[in-house]
Structure formats: C-alpha cells, structure tokens
Amino acid sequence: MITNETIFFTQIVSIVGFLVTLFWLYRLLVEQKDATIQLQRANIAFLNDKLVDAKLQSPDVLAQSLAGRVKLFEEELMRLEHDKSSTAQQITAKEAELTCARTEAEALTKKIIHARELLRDYLCPHCGAPLVEKVYHSEPVEYQGRELDIDHDCSTFDCGYEIVDGLERHPCKVQCRSETQNNGRLV
Numbered sequence: 807m808i809t810n811e812t813i814f815f816t817q818i819v820s821i822v823g824f825l826v827t828l829f830w831l832y833r834l835l836v837e838q839k840d841a842t843i844q845l846q847r848a849n850i851a852f853l854n855d856k857l858v859d860a861k862l863q864s865p866d867v868l869a870q871s872l873a874g875r876v877k878l879f880e881e882e883l884m885r886l887e888h889d890k891s892s893t894a895q896q897i898t899a900k901e902a903e904l905t906c907a908r909t910e911a912e913a914l915t916k917k918i919i920h921a922r923e924l925l926r927d928y929l930c931p932h933c934g935a936p937l938v939e940k941v942y943h944s945e946p947v948e949y950q951g952r953e954l955d956i957d958h959d960c961s962t963f964d965c966g967y968e969i970v971d972g973l974e975r976h977p978c979k980v981q982c983r984s985e986t987q988n989n990g991r992l993v
C-alpha cells in the first residue's frame with residue numbers, strides 16, 4: 807500500500823536528483839569554460855612573447871598596435887571570466903580572433919627580420935637606430951712630393967654612432983647608456 811509518506815519521499819528524491827543533475831551540468835560547463843580560459847591565457851602569453859620580439863626588432867608603430875590588441879584580448883578575457891553568462895560561442899569567437907592576431911604577429915616578426923637583413927648597412931649595429939647621413943669625401947694629402955686624394959666614407963646614425971672608413975669614430979649613445987645602467991646595477 808502506498809502511503810502519503812511514500813509519495814512525499816519519492817517526490818523529495820526526484821527533486822534532489824533533479825538538483826544534483828543540474829548542479830553537475832553546471833560544473834561541467836564551468837570546467838569547460840575554465841579550460842578554454844586557460845587556453846586563452848596560453849595564447850596571450852605566446853602573443854606577448856611575439857610582441858617582445860617585435861619590439862626588439864623595432865618598428866614601434868606595428869608593435870604598439872599589437873600591444874593594443876593584446877590588451878584588448880586581456881580585457882575581454884577578464885570580462886569572460888567574470889561574466890558567468892558568457893557562452894561557448896563567444897569564447898570560440900574570441901579564440902578565432904586570438905589565432906588571427908597570433909598569425910599576424912608571426913608574419914610581422916618574419917617581415918621585420920627580413921627587412922633588417924636587407925637594411926643592415928642602414929641601421930646602427932648596436933641599437934638599430936636608422937642611418938641619418940652617409941657622405942663620401944676626398945681628402946687631398948701630400949705623399950712624397952705628390953698630391954693624392956684619399957676617399958673617405960662616413961656613416962652617421964640617429965643614436966650618435968659614427969663610422970669612418972669602417973672604423974668607429976663616435977660610440978652608440980644607446981649602447982653606452984645601457985652599459986652604464988648595467989654597471990650601476992652591478993655595483
């Protein structure tokens with residue numbers, strides 16, 4: 807015979823079962839989101855590394871625009887983390903954007919490396935500052951009673967580095983400054 811207590815108990819069990827399933831589904835969703843966020847963190851770290859490369863290889867404007875995008879992704883990630891209603895679709899879309907930016911960063915780095923190879927003579931070998939002047943002049947000298955012209959080749963770079971006939975005449979100020987700073991730290 808089914809008593810009222812039995813009916814009540816059965817209802818309680820089914821309600822509890824329903825809540826447990828609901829909670830389990832919720833946990834599953836949260837875990838998936840955590841995994842995706844973890845992946846995004848790795849992507850951002852990678853993008854940051856590429857950014858450091860790009861900065862070391864100079865073109866500031868491009869590096870800055872990449873920096874802006876990384877910041878944007880970080881902000882988006884924060885938002886996704888805090889917004890419990892963010893969907894898997896939104897996360898996937900963000901991932902696609904990150905992949906796109908990563909591909910661009912890689913292509914940029916390759917282009918910069920190639921450009922630097924092509925521009926080697928036009929950049930300071932110490933800091934990468936551009937060449938501001940390259941002049942050739944001849945100097946008349948007297949040698950054993952005869953007048954001779956000696957050709958000189960002088961390259962001046964934006965950082966003060968200057969080479970005359972392949973020999974350093976003025977040092978690179980940027981390099982000197984960083985060496986002074988390093989020595990200061992060691993003392």
Ligand SMILES: [Zn+2]
Pocket residue numbers: 930931932933934935963965966967978979980981
């Ligand atoms: Zn320099």
